[in-house]
Each structure stands twice: as structure tokens, then as C-alpha cells.
Amino acid sequence: MRYAHAVDEVRAAEAALMARLPEGTLMQRAAAGLAAVCAQLLGGLYGSRVLLLVGSGDNGGDALYAGARLARRGAHVTAALAAQKTHPEGLADFRAAGGRVLDYARLESLLSPGEGSAPSSAARRAFEGTDLVIDGLTGIGGRGALRGLYGALVRALPEEAAVVACDIPSGVDADTGEVADTAVRADVTVTFGTLKPGLLIDPGAAHAGVVELVDIGLTGLPEPAVIAPATADVRPPRPEAETDKYRRGVVGVIAGGARFTGAALLSVGAALRGGAGMVRFASAARVVALVDARWPETVTTVLPEAAPGDDTEPDLDAVGRVQAWVVGPGLGVDARGERLVKATLRSEVPVLVDADGLTVLAGLPAGVRRALLDRRAPTLLTPHAGELSRLLNVGRDQIEARRLVHVRAAAAGLGVTVLLKGSTTLVADPGGQVRANLTGTPWLATAGSGDVLSGLAGALLAQGVDAADAGAWAAHLHGLAARIAAAPRRGLAPAPITAEDVLAALPEAFAQLS
Numbered sequence: 001m002r003y004a005h006a007v008d009e010v011r012a013a014e015a016a017l018m019a020r021l022p023e024g025t026l027m028q029r030a031a032a033g034l035a036a037v038c039a040q041l042l043g044g045l046y047g048s049r050v051l052l053l054v055g056s057g058d059n060g061g062d063a064l065y066a067g068a069r070l071a072r073r074g075a076h077v078t079a080a081l082a083a084q085k086t087h088p089e090g091l092a093d094f095r096a097a098g099g100r101v102l103d104y105a106r107l108e109s110l111l112s113p114g115e116g117s118a119p120s121s122a123a124r125r126a127f128e129g130t131d132l133v134i135d136g137l138t139g140i141g142g143r144g145a146l147r148g149l150y151g152a153l154v155r156a157l158p159e160e161a162a163v164v165a166c167d168i169p170s171g172v173d174a175d176t177g178e179v180a181d182t183a184v185r186a187d188v189t190v191t192f193g194t195l196k197p198g199l200l201i202d203p204g205a206a207h208a209g210v211v212e213l214v215d216i217g218l219t220g221l222p223e224p225a226v227i228a229p230a231t232a233d234v235r236p237p238r239p240e241a242e243t244d245k246y247r248r249g250v251v252g253v254i255a256g257g258a259r260f261t262g263a264a265l266l267s268v269g270a271a272l273r274g275g276a277g278m279v280r281f282a283s284a285a286r287v288v289a290l291v292d293a294r295w296p297e298t299v300t301t302v303l304p305e306a307a308p309g310d311d312t313e314p315d316l317d318a319v320g321r322v323q324a325w326v327v328g329p330g331l332g333v334d335a336r337g338e339r340l341v342k343a344t345l346r347s348e349v350p351v352l353v354d355a356d357g358l359t360v361l362a363g364l365p366a367g368v369r370r371a372l373l374d375r376r377a378p379t380l381l382t383p384h385a386g387e388l389s390r391l392l393n394v395g396r397d398q399i400e401a402r403r404l405v406h407v408r409a410a411a412a413g414l415g416v417t418v419l420l421k422g423s424t425t426l427v428a429d430p431g432g433q434v435r436a437n438l439t440g441t442p443w444l445a446t447a448g449s450g451d452v453l454s455g456l457a458g459a460l461l462a463q464g465v466d467a468a469d470a471g472a473w474a475a476h477l478h479g480l481a482a483r484i485a486a487a488p489r490r491g492l493a494p495a496p497i498t499a500e501d502v503l504a505a506l507p508e509a510f511a512q513l514s
């Protein structure tokens with residue numbers, strides 16, 4: 001499990017610790033950890049060329065002290081001072097260690113634009129041959145788009161150099177993972193005390209590379225703002241020898257309609273492979289026939305079409321007992337869809353609402369929606385950014401840019417668990433804790449992959465897994481399956497995949513759980 005804390009919490013814990021320690025102790029611990037990771041990456045230090053990007057705050061101080069340590073071990077280290085004032089003691093130590101300084105005025109002239117907005121050739125020449133860059137422009141004090149020389153400096157970095165970010169890649173918001181404009185793209189981020197949410201959430205996570213945590217002795221941190229389960233933390237129930245199919249959990253899937261049938265097939269397939277004892281499926285006759293043909297192990301029920309104007313609630317008892325419902329994939333957003341969503345939410349078992357089911361919910365008057373979601377059994381909503389945008393009445397772009405903020409707001413506002421799909425899938429419970437999924441891959445951005453996720457999470461709900469774990473574990477397994485499908489053998493470059501491929505790889509993903 002990886003834990004991330006918000007900046008305010010980190011600062012409070014650091015202040016308490018600093019009050020008990022001699023001045024500068026924490027920074028020395030941070031710098032020692034940073035230098036150790038860099039030394040390991042460089043292999044031999046002697047003669048290697050290191051470039052420090054130094055900003056005005058303590059993040060720059062960490063970089064200067066780390067650079068001094070590397071210089072004392074024989075590296076050629078240059079500090080590019082991107083601010084007029086930098087950490088004075090750190091700079092003095094760096095100079096004393098024999099580090100070379102590119103001061104602000106010199107850096108400014110090197111970075112003055114050449115042709116167009118490309119970095120000037122002077123900057124290119126100055127940085128040529130760098131083996132490793134240490135990014136100490138901004139850490140947890142960074143706010144908004146990089147200002148002054150910072151952005152131009154980042155854009156002028158030599159492509160071949162390895163990049164190690166100090167605490168957080170500069171330009172990434174530590175609390176949310178937002179990237180306003182230019183941000184450092186690190187191969188490794190060395191972070192101190194605890195992870196920051198922005199290291200786990202895209203677009204920040206994509207800029208962080210491998211995240212190495214350095215222990216600086218922080219204690220007394222509160223509950224983490226974001227947690228990211230590792231594969232070892234994903235523990236769906238395992239059937240015992242005497243477990244029968246009913247005790248393993250029965251999941252009911254209500255999906256597909258007049259227009260779409262594929263979503264139902266994918267969701268049912270994933271529910272079958274998700275470990276439930278049995279899958280029941282209910283829908284229109286045409287969809288049921290297809291499910292019967294593709295997944296004969298499913299127990300199916302044809303739901304009679306209501307006559308126009310007839311809004312009596314569908315009889316879900318006719319489908320048989322289930323321990324959880326999945327409702328929505330390919331369902332349609334008409335009156336039939338609305339009746340089915342309402343009926344499942346009025347049941348007393350866990351319900352997962354996905355896809356068209358979410359659009360139906362978004363279209364209901366707020367009071368009706370609130371009453372439907374005010375349930376005793378767990379409720380899990382699994383929107384992508386567009387569906388969440390409709391539910392919250394917030395622009396899709398805003399959701400994409402501030403995923404953490406909006407998934408939390410949705411869970412708190414609706415009083416249910418919300419799984420926001422995307423490059424980093426996030427699962428928020430109404431209490432505010434968020435789980436981030438680390439197994440995502442861009443290959444999952446393919447039609448139907450959400451239907452697979454819904455069936456899988458529904459199967460976990462039916463096995464008694466709580467909503468936040470069901471969402472987070474399903475996302476984890478789904479990501480593993482996608483990676484297996486995209487690159488089935490070691491050393492193979494990933495290839496495009498379909499949702500069917502993800503479905504087929506689910507058993508192998510389960511096999512990776514300890």
C-alpha cells in the first residue's frame with residue numbers, strides 16, 4: 001500500500017518534528033536520501049555530469065545539499081539558479097564542495113529565446129552531455145504554472161539525461177496532480193516523509209516516474225488523503241472447500257437494451273470471471289438470447305416490456321435472489337432504463353450503477369435522486385469524466401483537470417462510493433478517503449472496457465467486499481488484465497487491445513494475487 005498526505009498535513013507533521021530537532025536536520029536527511037538515489041542511478045559518480053535546477057525555496061535547498069554530496073564524491077555538478085535568491089546555506093555548502101554555479105543572470109541570457117519558442121542553442125550547448133538532472137525548482141510550495149525562468153529551463157533540458165525530481169516534479173500540484181502548463185517529466189521522484197497525492201494522480205503521476213520514498217522520521221501524520229493498493233493488498237475472498245455457489249455470492253446484471261447488446265455480454269463475462277458463485281442476467285428478450293448463447297452458465301430472465309405509459313416498477317423478485325446488482329451498461333436512458341435503475345436502487349442489496357444507469361440518475365430531479373441513493377446497503381457509482389460531469393453539473397474539462405477534487409465532492413455530495421474512471425482511476429468514499437489505482441494503462445482507453453470493470457466490481461460486491469475495496473480492487477485487476485493482454489510475454493512491446501482481450505486476461509490477473 002502506498003500512502004499520500006496533503007501538503008498542509010505534511011507541513012504540520014514537519015513543523016512538529018523540526019521543533020524537536022537541530023535546525024537543518026530534516027533537510028540533511030532529505031538531501032542524503034536524494035543523493036543516494038542519484039548515485040545509484042549514475043552507477044559510477046566520478047566524472048559524471050549532474051545539473052541541478054535550483055528554485056527559490058527549500059526544494060532548491062535540498063537539491064543544493066544533494067549536489068554538494070555528489071560533488072564531494074567526484075561528480076561534476078552545475079547548479080542552474082533559476083531564482084535571484086536561493087537557499088543561502090545550501091548554496092554555500094555547494095560552492096564549498098566544488099560545485100559550479102550558473103547564476104541567475106547567466107542563466108537568463110542562456111535561456112533568452114532563440115528562434116520561435118525553442119530553447120536557445122546556447123542553452124542546448126550549455127547542458128549538452130548532462131547525465132543526470134536534479135529538479136529542485138518547486139516542491140510542496142509550488143503553485144500554478146511555472147513562472148520566471150523555471151518553465152524555459154525545464155523546456156531546455158537535454159532529452160538524453162535522466163531526470164530525478166526532488167519531492168515532486170516541478171509544475172505538478174502536490175495536492176491534486178494538476179499540471180497547469182510545463183512540468184518536469186521525471187524518471188524518478190524522490191519524495192520525503194510520505195507521498196503527496198499529486199504523485200499518484202494523473203497528470204502528475206505520469207510526470208513522476210518511479211516514486212522513491214525517503215524516510216525523514218515524520219511521525220504523527222493523520223489518516224492518508226489518498227491510498228494506493230499494491231497487488232498484495234488486493235484480497236478478494238477465496239472459496240473454501242465447502243463453499244457452495246450461493247455462499248460465494250450471486251450477482252445480478254441488468255444491462256443492454258434496444259440499441260446496445262455488447263455491453264451486456266462484456267459485463268456478464270466479467271461478472272462470471274470475477275469470482276461470484278453465479279450470475280443472473282435480466283433484460284429484453286433479444287439481449288437475453290445473446291447472453292444465453294455466449295455465456296450459457298448465466299441464469300437469465302426476460303423482463304417483459306412495459307406498455308407505453310405503464311410505469312409500474314419491474315418485478316426484480318422474478319429474477320431470483322442476488323447479493324448485488326449491476327445496472328446500466330448499454331441499458332438505454334429511456335423510461336425502461338429509468339424504471340430498472342430505480343427498482344435496483346430500491347432493493348436491499350449492494351448496487352453498482354454504471355454507464356446509462358448514471359445518465360438516468362443525472363436526469364432525475366435532485367430530490368428523487370437523493371432519496372434513491374439514501375440506502376442502507378452499499379452503493380457504488382462508476383462514472384467516467386463525462387458521466388460525472390452530468391451528475392455534478394460541472395464541465396468535463398474541469399473534472400479531467402481536477403479529478404481528485406471532483407470525485408471527493410461527488411462521493412460526499414451524493415453520500416455513496418464513487419469510482420471515477422480515467423488514466424488514474426480514483427475511488428472516493430463519502431468520508432473523503434480516496435483510493436488511487438496504479439495499474440492503469442493507456443491501452444485501457446477502449447470501448448467496452450468500462451463494461452468489463454462494472455461486471456468485475458459487481459462480482460466483488462456480491463462476495464461481500466465493501467464498495468470502496470470492490471471498486472479499487474476491480475480497477476487494479478482490470479489494469480493488470482489490460483497489461484497482460486497488451487503485452488502477453490516479457491519483452492514484447494504493448495499492442496492495442498480490445499475489451500474482449502481484457503476480459504480474457506482476467507483469470508491471469510487473478511493469478512497474480514498472492
Ligand SMILES: NC(=O)C1=CN([C@@H]2O[C@H](COP(=O)(O)OP(=O)(O)OC[C@H]3O[C@@H](n4cnc5c(N)ncnc54)[C@H](OP(=O)(O)O)[C@@H]3O)[C@@H](O)[C@H]2O)[C@@H](O)CC1
Nearest residue numbers: 014026027056057058059138139140141142143145146147
Ligand atoms: N518543511 C520541511 O521540513 C522540509 C522540506 N523539505 C523540502 O522543502 C520543500 C518545500 O519548501 P518550500 O516550502 O520552501 O517550498 P518550495 O516547494 O521550495 O517552493 C516555494 C518557492 O517556490 C516559489 N514558487 C512557487 N510556485 C512557483 C511557480 N509556479 N513558479 C515559480 N516559482 C514558484 C515560491 O515563490 P513565491 O510564490 O513566494 O514568489 C517560493 O519561493 C519540500 O518540497 C521539500 O523538498 C525537505 O527539506 C524536508 C524538510
Ligand SMILES: [K+]
Nearest residue numbers: 135138168170
Ligand atoms: K521539484
